[in-house]
Amino acid sequence: MKSLPALSAAEQALMDLIWQKQPVPVAALLELVNAERAEPISRNTLQTQLTRLEAKGWLRHEDGEKVRHYSAAVPEKRGRGKILSELKERLFGGSGLSLVRCLVEEGGLSDAEIKELNDLIKDHRKGGKA
Secondary structure (H helix, E strand, C coil): CCCCCCCCHHHHHHHHHHHHHCCEEHHHHHHHHHHCCCCCCCHHHHHHHHHHHHHHCCEEEEECCCCEEEEECCCHHHHHHHHHHHHHHHHHCCCHHHHHHHHHHCCCCCHHHHHHHHHHHHHHHCCCCC
């Protein structure tokens, strides 16, 4: 598979919604986007963002009789992995340990998440897959 271009924060937020709701028509996506915004964006602005995501290879569309539906062209696990890899490289010099240490030390993980992380580490040591 070809390498995916990086996403802006706005593009990543759109991908999050699309991964959750796909396939999603533009009108429904516009509602979802604007539900979380103090200042709503226009349909034209959203359409521009969708066109850019499609050109980057992150999205695809399917035209119905009257409605265009958007779906992710990249599976969520692969997309989030790409985003995390870039974040890890940019903020932590490529160190996964530094990333996890930051989450743990800054209170970014609940006790239940820390227990799950410990279980993942134990499984990994035993040769299991997470």
